[in-house]
Amino acid sequence: MAPPRRPGGQQPGQPVQGHPQPGQQPAPSEQRHGAVPGQRTPERLRQRSPHGAHAAPGPVREPLEPGQTPWATEPESSFSTWARRFFRGLVVAVLLLAAISGIRSWISPNRTPDTVVGSxxxxxxxxxxxxxxxxxxxxxxxxxxxxxxxxxxxxxxxxxxxxxxxxxxxxxxxxxxxxxxxxxxxxxxxxxxxxxxxxxxxxxxxxxxxxxxxxxxxxxxxxxxxxxxxxxxxxxxxxxVPDSRAPLPENMPGPGAPDDVLTAATKEDAKAFFGAYAESDNKVSAVTAPGSTIRSLNGAVKFGELKDWQVYTGNDDERRATAAVTWKGVGDTTLDQTYTLTLRRTVATDGAQRWQVAAVG
Missing domain, CATH: 3.10.450.540 (Nuclear Transport Factor 2; Chain: A,)
Structure with a gap:
């Protein structure tokens, strides 16, 4: 078996370059650079192998020619070439389809025929x-x-x-x-x-x-x-077809929790409102909240009595209320009706506060 080759093709028994033999004078270049006998000059050091000192050295790279790239190309497999071309063609087809569909919608948008009624x-x-x-x-x-x-x-x-x-x-x-x-x-x-x-x-x-x-x-x-x-x-x-009665749904919204204190405090104001509400627009506008417009019944009926009045809890500026009113008609005729109202808190210039009707219904 032939002995392993040494780096650089040096044969056994040949002196190592850069190391003078006994009795040999250093080279002039070593003297100029101050080289110490027995040491390599920095310009001639080689990188050691990462596999250890005893690993076989790799092939020595040949010097690059002018304009030569520092890498080598490998041939691409036929499957990779086919896949790349397929996906590239697929993307192009999707883009062309989207462009054609968009242009067609601009020129001739979809129209439902006049003779067809779909909904x-x-x-x-x-x-x-x-x-x-x-x-x-x-x-x-x-x-x-x-x-x-x-x-x-x-x-x-x-x-x-x-x-x-x-x-x-x-x-x-x-x-x-x-x-x-x-x-x-x-x-x-x-x-x-x-x-x-x-x-x-x-x-x-x-x-x-x-x-x-x-x-x-x-x-x-x-x-x-x-x-x-x-x-x-x-x-x-x-x-x-029959026209029968039906009960109220179970999920009817409730009026809310009653506010008995505010109910008692506003009952007389409610009577004054319905009395004016039956007569004329001028009278009803004097007892409504500022900024609200409520039309009156203009004498169609007369105010009889306020049978029930209830204000419900809410915020500090607006409340909901219900009223059961008896109207007087022609002769001895009376008619009871129930109203839902919105009350709004107003503050006078002297600081006095009161609740006035802002809306009916």
């Missing part, structure tokens, strides 16, 4: 209520002495091609006095709907040969309507 908000609710109200009045008004009047009135709102005489046998007399529309329920297609209408009618009774007016009654109808390209029309005869 209740696009249905003409106000027009539907108006048509259903007039149609309900025409439908519930008839007179056997003038049988042609009803079909003419019904035909104002009924869709063309439908018979306006349907539903009445041509006998008797009734007059629909007034009607109030309510909820409009639109079907999923957005073309048809039903309108809830309450109608007050007066029925007539035959006494002998004379039609005599009877009592007034409220009737509730469900009126079908449809939306056409021109307008809303009644799409068929209405149907009667």
């Amino acid at each position: 209740q908000t696009s249905f003409p609710l106000d027009e539907a209520r108006a048509i259903a109200t007039r149609y309900a009045i025409s439908y519930l008004t008839w007179d056997e002495a003038n049988p042609d009047a009803r079909p003419a009135q019904v035909g104002l709102d009924l869709a063309a091609g439908l018979d306006g005489r349907t539903g009445w046998n041509g006998r008797g007399k009734q007059v629909a006095v007034i009607a109030y529309p309510g909820e409009v329920k639109v079907d999923s297609g957005g073309v048809a709907a039903v309108v809830d209408v309450r109608v007050r009618v007066q029925q007539y009774y035959l006494k002998g040969r004379v039609m005599t007016p009877g009592t007034f009654a409220w009737q509730r109808l469900s009126v079908p309507v449809a939306r056409t390209a021109a307008r809303v029309v009644a799409s068929g005869p209405p149907t009667f």
Whole structure:
């Protein structure tokens, strides 16, 4: 086995460069730099291997040519090249798609066709209520002495091609006095709907040969309507629906905790307010909080009595109150009503404080 090569290709038995042999004079360059015999000059020291003094030395780097880079390139694998190109193409495709979509939305934004109604908000609710109200009045008004009047009135709102005489046998007399529309329920297609209408009618009774007016009654109808390209029309005869009472919900908001001290302190002021509230705007403005405008009943009724008055707890500047008031009508007629009011604390120039009505309802 051949002995290991020494660094620099030095052969055994050859003198080490930089170390003079016995009887040999130092080189002139060593004398000029003050080199000490037996020591290496700093210019010729080499970095020691990090693997220890006895590790085999690595290959000696060749000197770089002018313009040569101090690193070497390695060939890239085919998979890395494919992955890099794929992701680069994916990013470019996404950017192009976003740009094309944005430009298309600028030039031609999405529009819902005029003939398609997709939701209740696009249905003409106000027009539907108006048509259903007039149609309900025409439908519930008839007179056997003038049988042609009803079909003419019904035909104002009924869709063309439908018979306006349907539903009445041509006998008797009734007059629909007034009607109030309510909820409009639109079907999923957005073309048809039903309108809830309450109608007050007066029925007539035959006494002998004379039609005599009877009592007034409220009737509730469900009126079908449809939306056409021109307008809303009644799409068929209405149907009667019950108008029953319903209890209050369990989660009704409460008035709050009563403030008995403030209730007692403001009771006389409340009487003065309702007395002025019944008479005129000038009188009521004198007892309301500064900056508030409350219109009076202008003599329609007279103040009878304050049956109940309650102020509730709150902040130091504004409170909520309720009042049960008895109004006097014509003759011996009285009517009890309950009001909700807002009280506001006011301070006079002399420092006196009082609570005045700032709003009714």
